[in-house]
Amino acid sequence: MLVYRLPGTFDTREAHLDLLWEAGATGLEERAGHIRAYFGARTALPPEIADGDWTEEAEQDWQAEFRRTLRPVRAGRLTIVAPWHAGEAEEGTRPLIIEPGMAFGTGHHATTRMATEALSELDLAGVRVLDVGTGSGVLAIAAALLGAGFALGVDIDPITIPIARENAEINGVAPAQARFEEGTLGLGDLPELEEAPFGVVVANLYAELHDLLAGEYAAHLVPGGPLVLTGILTGKLDLVRAALDREGFTGVTVREDGDWALVTARRGEEP
Known part of the structure; x- marks a missing residue:
């Protein structure tokens, strides 16, 4: 079995996980301060993830191990579960079934869990x-x-859209309830974005993108509407706070979990 060992954890190397999938990894595992990526053959890797090392190890059923370790995660009124744990939602919560894959977002990362918890509070x-x-x-x-x-x-990223649609179908969520489209904010490329503003905007990105998109968040949000932002390293909180202040958001609150932060705010009322 060919293993590529990359220093760090899923939290610290989140931005690099999709690069490993795209390079041909057949599985990912976090163990002893390293991300272990399983490959069928040695392959060239992009420079962002070139600080690891290749090893040959005895064959193991990594899929069985992955399934064993990926436990359900309570997130407010929901429990995020993989399909093979669909019947294991905590009592009093509703299961949210997510198939782990290239569009990383199983709920085990602090940012996804905190954002789901924040939505549960609304x-x-x-x-x-x-x-x-x-x-x-x-x-x-x-x-x-x-x-x-x-x-x-x-x-x-167009690769995420069919995955999101499949996850919606698994959860019995119809297109009339949740729709997924490739697009960007502010370019008028989606008719849904040209309709009435949204009551809530949520974004799990990173601080620099929140800074760039703060004006678009405000433009697509009703006055007084909640904004939920995550994917923010605690060291970048000042950048996000400044962007929200610039765009007139009020009631800014911060929740931290390790190196990651969730920021909530409300769009200012119209004068």
Whole structure:
């Protein structure tokens, strides 16, 4: 079995996980301060992930091990589970089933869990929700399961969209409840973005993108509407705070989990 060992954890190397999948990894595992990527053959890797080392190890059933270790995660009123744990949601919660794959977002990362918890704390009944950088679709699907009237997930990566749609179908969420489209904010390329503003905007990106998109968040959000931002390293909180202040957001709150932070705010009321 050919293993590529990369220093770090899923949290510290989150941005590199998709690069490993795209390079041909057949599985990923976090163990003893390293990410272990399993390959069928040695392959050239992009420079961002070239600081690891290749090893040959005895064959093992990594899929069985992955299934064993990927446990359900409680996130507010939902429990995020893989399909093989669909019957193991915590009592009093609803299962949110996510198939692990290239669009990483199983709920085990602190940012996904915190954002799902934040959505659980809102009254989403009948509300239109915009999920920016939807990935696996987990946050848009969560919003639909929590009672949103409609959720739109957008992502610039076309590979994520069919995965998000499959995850929605697994959860019994119809396109009328949650739709997923390739696109960007502010370019008018999606008619849904030209309709009435959304009641809630959620985005699991990174601080620099939140800084760039803060004006678009405001433009697509009703006055007083909640904004939920995550994917933010705690060292980059000042950048996000400054962007929200620049765009007139109020009531900014911060929740931290290790190196990661969730920021919530509300769009300022119209003068």
